[in-house]
Amino acid sequence: MIFNYLGRTTSISFKRFYHFTNKRLRVTTSRRIQKIMAATDRLNQTSDIISHSMQHSDSTTSLAALEKPFKVTVVGSGNWGTTIAKVIAENTALNPQLFARRVDMWVFDEKINGKNLTEIINTQHENVKYLPGIELPENLYANPDLLDSVRDTDIIVFNIPHQFLPRIVQQLKGHVSKHVRAISCLKGFEVGPKGVQLLSSYVTEELGIQCGALSGANLAPEVALEHWSETTVAYHMPADYRGEGRDVDHKVLKALFHRPYFHVSVIEDVAGISIAGALKNVVALGCGFVEGLGWGNNAAAAIQRVGLGEIIKFGRMFFPESKVETYYQESAGVADLITTCSGGRNVKVAKAMAKTGKSAEECEKELLNGQSAQGLITCKEVHEWLESVNHLDDFPLFEAVYQIVYNNVPMDKLPDMIEELDLGLKETA
Numbered sequence: 001m002i003f004n005y006l007g008r009t010t011s012i013s014f015k016r017f018y019h020f021t022n023k024r025l026r027v028t029t030s031r032r033i034q035k036i037m038a039a040t041d042r043l044n045q046t047s048d049i050i051s052h053s054m055q056h057s058d059s060t061t062s063l064a065a066l067e068k069p070f071k072v073t074v075v076g077s078g079n080w081g082t083t084i085a086k087v088i089a090e091n092t093a094l095n096p097q098l099f100a101r102r103v104d105m106w107v108f109d110e111k112i113n114g115k116n117l118t119e120i121i122n123t124q125h126e127n128v129k130y131l132p133g134i135e136l137p138e139n140l141y142a143n144p145d146l147l148d149s150v151r152d153t154d155i156i157v158f159n160i161p162h163q164f165l166p167r168i169v170q171q172l173k174g175h176v177s178k179h180v181r182a183i184s185c186l187k188g189f190e191v192g193p194k195g196v197q198l199l200s201s202y203v204t205e206e207l208g209i210q211c212g213a214l215s216g217a218n219l220a221p222e223v224a225l226e227h228w229s230e231t232t233v234a235y236h237m238p239a240d241y242r243g244e245g246r247d248v249d250h251k252v253l254k255a256l257f258h259r260p261y262f263h264v265s266v267i268e269d270v271a272g273i274s275i276a277g278a279l280k281n282v283v284a285l286g287c288g289f290v291e292g293l294g295w296g297n298n299a300a301a302a303i304q305r306v307g308l309g310e311i312i313k314f315g316r317m318f319f320p321e322s323k324v325e326t327y328y329q330e331s332a333g334v335a336d337l338i339t340t341c342s343g344g345r346n347v348k349v350a351k352a353m354a355k356t357g358k359s360a361e362e363c364e365k366e367l368l369n370g371q372s373a374q375g376l377i378t379c380k381e382v383h384e385w386l387e388s389v390n391h392l393d394d395f396p397l398f399e400a401v402y403q404i405v406y407n408n409v410p411m412d413k414l415p416d417m418i419e420e421l422d423l424g425l426k427e428t429a
């Protein structure tokens with residue numbers, strides 16, 4: 001074999017050529033790997049420094065004037081409720097000057113083999129029903145008494161299936177100081193006489209407290225196992241902000257939620273992250289239907305394409321304060337859509353509906369052991385809202401999902417239902 005190496009013509013056998021190139025390839029590859037590993041090491045070191053300073057120096061900035069550490073309560077103890085409570089309790093233990101060590105987690109108590117779930121959590125440090133197999137920090141206290149759990153608290157993190165929010169908020173009315181700040185981790189809307197409302201706005205209106213939101217590509221079982229993921233926290237500084245060290249701000253929220261395995265970006269767009277978080281669950285049902293029908297990845301991608309378009313359109317139409325870039329730049333946007341459509345509970349339930357012909361309610365009950373597929377309620381809320389404002393035709397996928405879940409429209413009609421109306425979607429985009 002004759003070839004040109006560094007400008008010199010050389011003749012060698014094929015065998016030698018093979019060994020020669022293979023060796024060079026190995027050397028080059030291993031050099032590349034070394035470079036990548038060195039870069040990764042540098043990144044890890046930087047990330048450790050950032051996360052250390054998140055936990056220490058950031059808090060120290062706010063610490064100087066801190067009157068008393070912030071007390072934090074998590075309202076809710078399901079799959080995500082318990083996971084976020086774990087994240088928070090880890091951070092409060094690491095930041096005693098910024099946060100009170102004990103975190104109360106309100107539990108809608110129930111009996112498990114004759115024992116209260118709260119008692120099991122407080123003694124075994126495990127939520128055996130909603131987050132089995134995950135060790136919880138000992139400074140996380142399961143509290144069955146809602147009002148006691150928020151007594152003297154500074155920050156309430158709401159994390160329950162959103163259909164239970166109105167009842168809980170009504171119980172809290174008159175028991176929460178207006179200086180308390182809140183974050184909603186819920187995904188859904190409140191549709192009522194005031195139209196379609198973000199859940200954070202609902203909390204603010206009902207309780208008179210500032211409420212932001214947390215949403216992201218965060219399947220709870222993965223976050224609970226401390227597998228790396230990103231999330232987005234959105235919070236507007238309130239008009240009655242009391243100043244650094246005395247009130248919650250973006251730095252405090254980052255210190256509260258950021259972990260080495262849970263990377264937080266804090267922004268202002270509460271509406272954008274809430275809309276994306278609520279509506280991706282409806283899209284996920286659509287994905288589950290086509291997957292359950294055995295139509296494969298192309299069909300699921302088509303549903304996600306139309307779904308993303310409808311999410312953005314919904315935001316622009318009904319919440320003009322939301323920012324389009326949030327949907328593609330933040331974890332709470334397209335990343336959450338992708339993760340939910342890949343492995344979330346809504347997909348699971350919808351797939352089972354397609355495979356077994358059972359109702360949504362039956363599949364949710366059989367598969368989720370008390371957990372909730374929020375898209376089932378959200379698609380109804382969205383339908384009711386769109387019908388009331390005469391915009392059903394503008395959101396063909398959302399409407400198709402509703403019709404399949406509630407009116408037994410055959411799932412294989414999905415492409416036609418979307419296509420007929422998709423033109424309108426493109427025209428108004």
Ligand SMILES: NC(=O)c1ccc[n+]([C@@H]2O[C@H](COP(=O)([O-])OP(=O)(O)OC[C@H]3O[C@@H](n4cnc5c(N)ncnc54)[C@H](O)[C@@H]3O)[C@@H](O)[C@H]2O)c1
Binds near residue numbers: 076079108159374
């Ligand atoms: N699980 C996830 O991966 C995940 C991730 C991100 C966001 N979210 C969102 O977080 C919110 C909470 O989800 P979750 O996974 O923690 O809940 P879940 O789906 O695990 O629901 C179970 C919880 O609901 C409670 N519950 C049952 N009946 C109740 C009642 N009548 N009143 C009050 N509570 C009752 C149970 O006690 C339990 O704590 C949802 O809006 C969800 O979309 C979930």
Ligand SMILES: O=P(O)(O)OC[C@H](O)CO
Binds near residue numbers: 217343344372373
């Ligand atoms: O399991 P799902 O479908 O409720 O989705 C969970 C989360 O919202 C994913 O971020």
